[in-house]
Amino acid sequence: MNYLCEEKLVVVGAAGAIGSNICQQALTERLTPRLTLYDINEASLRGTARELCHCAFPGARITRTVHVNEALDGADYIITSGGAPRRVGMKREELLTENARIAAELGLNIRQYCPKVKFVVVVFNPSDISGMTLLVQSGLKPRQVTSLAALDSTRLQYSLARHFRVPQDQVTGCRVYGEHGDTMAVFHSGVGIAGKSLSELIGTAALSAETWRKIQDDVRTAGKQIIEFRGRSSFQSPAHHAVQMLRSFITGERFAWPSGSYLNVPETGMGHLFMTNDNTINAHGVSSKMPVGTAEEMAALQASSQQVASLRDMAIAAGHLPPLADWAKVNPHLG
Amino acid sequence: MNYLCEEKLVVVGAAGAIGSNICQQALTERLTPRLTLYDINEASLRGTARELCHCAFPGARITRTVHVNEALDGADYIITSGGAPRRVGMKREELLTENARIAAELGLNIRQYCPKVKFVVVVFNPSDISGMTLLVQSGLKPRQVTSLAALDSTRLQYSLARHFRVPQDQVTGCRVYGEHGDTMAVFHSGVGIAGKSLSELIGTAALSAETWRKIQDDVRTAGKQIIEFRGRSSFQSPAHHAVQMLRSFITGERFAWPSGSYLNVPETGMGHLFMTNDNTINAHGVSSKMPVGTAEEMAALQASSQQVASLRDMAIAAGHLPPLADWAKVNPHLG
Helix, strand or coil: CCCCCCCEEEEECCCCHHHHHHHHHHHHCCCCCEEEEECCCHHHHHHHHHHHHHHCCCCCEEEEECCHHHHHCCCCEEEECCCCCCCCCCCHHHHHHHHHHHHHHHHHHHHHHCCCCCEEEECCCCHHHHHHHHHHHHCCCHHHEEECCHHHHHHHHHHHHHHHCCCHHHEECCCEEECCCCCCEECCCCCEECCEEHHHHECECCECHHHHHHHHHHHHHHHHHHHHHHCCCCCHHHHHHHHHHHHHHHHCCCCCCCCEEEEEEHHHCEEEEEEECEEEEECCEEEEECCCCCHHHHHHHHHHHHHHHHHHHHHHHCCCCCCHHHHHHHCHHHC | CCCCCCCEEEEECCCCHHHHHHHHHHHHCCCCCEEEEECCCHHHHHHHHHHHHHHCCCCCEEEEECCHHHHHCCCCEEEECCCCCCCCCCCHHHHHHHHHHHHHHHHHHHHHHCCCCCEEEECCCCHHHHHHHHHHHHCCCHHHEEECCHHHHHHHHHHHHHHHCCCHHHEECCCEEECCCCCCEECCCCCEECCEEHHHHECECCECHHHHHHHHHHHHHHHHHHHHHHCCCCCHHHHHHHHHHHHHHHHCCCCCCCCEEEEEEHHHCEEEEEEECEEEEECCEEEEECCCCCHHHHHHHHHHHHHHHHHHHHHHHCCCCCCHHHHHHHCHHHC
16 A cells, blocks of 8 residues: 655645545545645544544545644645635635635745745645646745636536437547636637547537537536535545646646646736636646637637736735736746 | 446435435446435435436446335445434444334334345444344345444554554554443454554553553544534444445455444354454455454453443344344244
């Protein structure tokens, strides 16, 4: 029963539904035996740690703490789901003020207590702003900070598989870019349906333009649907992907889905942003480039990026992010 | 991304906290791509299945149904956590009437819809009676039905590791036998603490007899403690072990912990029982023999088995199990 590495993994928000699932998955996937659970809810934290001990993963060295300095000391990897959860009827944007503050605080704590951390995965929403804020405030390199965005693309895969009545993994190349929120840009370019090009199917009897729009809407509302069905927001699927993202960094096996990453291409109007790009995670971290698509897709991406920019500006106005002109001062890797 | 087999796994109670975790773990451990989720709570079931699809496990073929006949049709493996949960302050015994009925019904459904099922893991409490009732009513062989009991032993491992301040996996050979409930028999025979015999440590300065009694009590109340800490009963650790138990059957790699199994040794007073025995799970299923221990340990086991017998007799009185004299008629493998 070997582990993939011996590095210290800290799960922030470890007592929550997503966090506790992340802990369990990280051990099941044998990422590392050195797992530290951090949460401010002490009773829940104790219970979560206890349950993990009751799993008796051979070799596991599980610790827990309610003190962030203790948690982060010597951390090699961090996965954080330690934000406020989205509640029924709540828009992702409404989480912004609350969670940008939390992300900024964690970023500053990383800067202080574990500046040598190798890779950070941010799970809590709005994940673009959470990832962005943590990146700026922590002083880490862009390739070291990613955020959860895979679900938009896997939900597209699911919806297309359902429509075409094919096994889910016969739908390939699904890529949803831009904001991880209502303005996400759902691309069809590069998507294959059992070997056929989705772009060529749209507008035919196989998939009317209207149905394609409906599928795009389904992807946008898939998170809300989970809340309606389960009475709580998604927790198993975000935890799953968060662990797979870190796994890719550790093993170097390319992560199969898009994720959030820093992008600074001012000439396209997409300067100083953090959102879902054409990126990948491997042993180097997350690398990022501008997506390529049809004119219509690029316009959707442009609009989506403007939404990210406006959320970012709200976080700046609230004081959780510095003004753009100061970013390179606060974090020289963004210069 | 290969799976260990291609057989059909049905998770009963798939929408619950334990059940949904079992589904996720079964796919993460790549037991089989063919997973059917069954639950009577349709909305929750849809949400759970949807989340698993959003994980996008390559190759997975996930189906869901609220119809037991559809679920069980062609089932090769069943893991069932589909009982009523234990609520705060509730004794395991109080669950008996409710859950013995559920176990009997599932047993009869197995008999009718999937008599060729290979292996069944029963998770819901009181698990001895649930496993026993399902075994009798299903007509399956004793080696094909097991119940979750590992947690008592892993909790003993955890408590001893804490007391002796050693890593948890340096505590070896933990075995808790008998009822999976308050009368469980916590053995010290065979337990090693970083290579030393626990039996020889008890009564020394390293572990007073009184502290040993306290540790035994901790093991008995560990489940209640989780409820106090988390506000809900254990769900991650039972799901973990349930999946590992099935994994052992599929791979043949011996399961590391005890489990519930049928035992019929009338000459010891332990006739027609189902409880935690000295057993193991491998590709053959669960095999069972009488534990061996000190006179005191065997007396504790005897007392514990009497508790199981009395719960069993309650299930018989309630009509969920046939009278003992009829067991071999109802299930010839018990003859």
